[in-house]
Amino acid sequence: xxxxxxxxxxxxxxxxxxxxxxxxxxxxxxxxxxxxxxxxxxxxxxxxxxxxxxxxxxxxxxxxxxxxxxxxxxxxxxxxxxxxxxxxxxxxxxxxxxxxxxxxxxxxxxxxxxxxxxxxxxxxxxxxxxxxxxxxxxxxxxxxxxxxxxxxxxxxxxxxxxxxxxxxxxxxxxxxxxxxxxxxxxxxxxxxxxxxxxxxxxxxxxxxxxxxxxxxxxxxxxxxxxxxxxxxxxxxxxxxxxxxxxxxxxxxxxxxxxxxxxxxxxxxxxxxxxxxxxxxxxxxxxxxxxxxxxxxxxxxxxxxxxxxxxxxxxxxxxxxxxxxxxxxxxxxxxxxxxxxxxxxxxxxxxxxxxxxxxxxxxxxxxxxxxxxxxxxxxxxxxxxxxx
Numbered sequence: 001x002x003x004x005x006x007x008x009x010x011x012x013x014x015x016x017x018x019x020x021x022x023x024x025x026x027x028x029x030x031x032x033x034x035x036x037x038x039x040x041x042x043x044x045x046x047x048x049x050x051x052x053x054x055x056x057x058x059x060x061x062x063x064x065x066x067x068x069x070x071x072x073x074x075x076x077x078x079x080x081x082x083x084x085x086x087x088x089x090x091x092x093x094x095x096x097x098x099x100x101x102x103x104x105x106x107x108x109x110x111x112x113x114x115x116x117x118x119x120x121x122x123x124x125x126x127x128x129x130x131x132x133x134x135x136x137x138x139x140x141x142x143x144x145x146x147x148x149x150x151x152x153x154x155x156x157x158x159x160x161x162x163x164x165x166x167x168x169x170x171x172x173x174x175x176x177x178x179x180x181x182x183x184x185x186x187x188x189x190x191x192x193x194x195x196x197x198x199x200x201x202x203x204x205x206x207x208x209x210x211x212x213x214x215x216x217x218x219x220x221x222x223x224x225x226x227x228x229x230x231x232x233x234x235x236x237x238x239x240x241x242x243x244x245x246x247x248x249x250x251x252x253x254x255x256x257x258x259x260x261x262x263x264x265x266x267x268x269x270x271x272x273x274x275x276x277x278x279x280x281x282x283x284x285x286x287x288x289x290x291x292x293x294x295x296x297x298x299x300x301x302x303x304x305x306x307x308x309x310x311x312x313x314x315x316x317x318x319x320x321x322x323x324x325x326x327x328x329x330x331x332x333x334x335x336x337x338x339x340x341x342x343x344x345x346x347x348x349x350x351x352x353x354x355x356x357x358x359x360x361x362x363x364x365x366x367x368x369x370x371x372x373x374x375x376x377x378x379x380x381x382x383x384x385x386x387x
Contacts, residue, residue, distance in 0.1 A: 001058070002089070005051040006039075009086035014043045017079045023101045030103050031183035033134045038072045038101070039083075054087070065096055074101035106132040106181065110350040114177055115149040115159035116142060119352070125150045131176055134184035141169050141187075148214055160214060163324060165194040165317040167207060178351065178361040196306065196313050201299055205229050231296045235288060236303055242268040242286045253281055272304045323370075324357035326377065337376045344369035 018024040023032060024040040032038060037045065042052050055069035073080060077098045084090045107130055111119050116131070118124045127142035149159045162170030172187045189195050198206075208225035211217035217225075243265050244250060251261040259276050268282045279297050292300075303310070334340060334349045347364040356377070360370050 002056040004054050004056060004087050004089050006054065006083075007051055007086060010083050011043050013079065013083040013086055014040060014075070017075055018044070020079065021073070021075045022103075023074045032101075033184045033186070035186055036072060038074065039070070040073060040075065056089075068099075071099060072101075073099040075099075104129055106130055108132075109177055109179060109181055110352070112177055113159075114161065114173060114354055114358070115153075116146040116173065117149065117153065117159070123150075123153060125153075129184075132181035132185050133172075133176070133187075135186050138172065138185065138187055141172060145169055145173060148216070152214070160210075162210075163317075163321075164192065165197055165313075165320075166210075167203075168192060168198055171198075174358065174361065178353065178358055178363075180363050194313050194317060196309055197317070199302070201295070201302065205232075205299075228293075228296060231290070231292060232299050232303065234290075235292060235296065235300045236269065238288060239269040239272065239282070239300070239304070240267055242282070244268055244271055244282070244285065250281075250285055253284055257281065269304055272301060273307075320357055323360060324355050326356040326374070328353055328355060328359065328373075328377065329380075330354075337373060339372040339375075340369050341366070348373075 018040060019027075021027065021038075021040045023030075023038050025044045032041065039052070042049075046052075052070065054071050057067045057069050059065040059067055068084070071084075075083070077095065080098050081093070081095055084093050084095070107118065107126055109132070112126065112131065113119055116125050116127060118126060125146040127146040128139035131142060133139065133142065145160070152159055162173070164171045164174055168187060168189075171192045172185075175187075175191060176185065192198055204225050205228065208217050208222055212219075212222040244262060244267070245265045246262055254261055257276065257278055259274070259281075262271070268286060271277055271282070272279065279301055330352065334345045337345070340348070341364075343364040344366065347362050348359060348369075351358075351362050353359040353362060356370060356373060359365055359373060360367075
């Protein structure tokens, strides 16, 4: 790959032709992707910048074609050729296929169920850009989710549900259903409030049992994940019982890693929490009887070092689970819920959340509204029970 930069001539060619672009700022009512703006938008929004980067990415080993990353544009063909040729390295460039923009409609979030089935047409499931998202991973994740639930629908099985604490898929779908989508949605790690639990390294431990239950993971894969989980648990227990004692051998080993000697006996588990402590030190002085993979060792270290933070998030999850476990009748008339703010009543009626937890994340619904809703559901439950 190669890196080139735009210059004043490039910017002039773009500015002089902004009126010819359907996606230039102020020319379209549609919102473009926030995290990959067009070159037209860059020139307008960042007018103070003297240059922007273009990455020249070869399309393959057997072709001379190059993709110009960073030059998303819908300017006419002649302008695209002109602006590229203002860059010295591209002075004689030829365009094989011009850049283009796509404007598409999407289904508003309040028209989708948590399963990604449409509310108005039973058995119709949506995934990808039609739900207001942008990005390959986002589309693939929704395709998996909608596909699973479509299969479960025809088998008359309950739809799959994943919490925000269980998978980024759960975060994305919850965002799509509970929030008003005003621009193409991208799933960022910052959107997940429990991201310490949603680590890349424990994805197999979190999701393989679920995949096995819904028929997507083989028995062998399930058993491998179960064995890995047990190996992690067993090693954590062993480290709790293993005591490291001051000794010349241990002092020398600690010195090699730039660590201070220990002054008193300490459990291996507690030792691993010390800044700079390495698992290799424990392996050298108190090795495990069982061979451990690098993945197991990594997860053991994470579990121990971040134990306090992980437990804190688990307590937060437990509190939220109480709200997630409180179901809301699908046909609940929110006009009957006395004390709701008008904005909350309108939002809840439009989105029809399945649980109080989902209701709490809908735009326009505040904690006071949730308290009112809980009281109403409790009264409704008692009334149904007495009847």
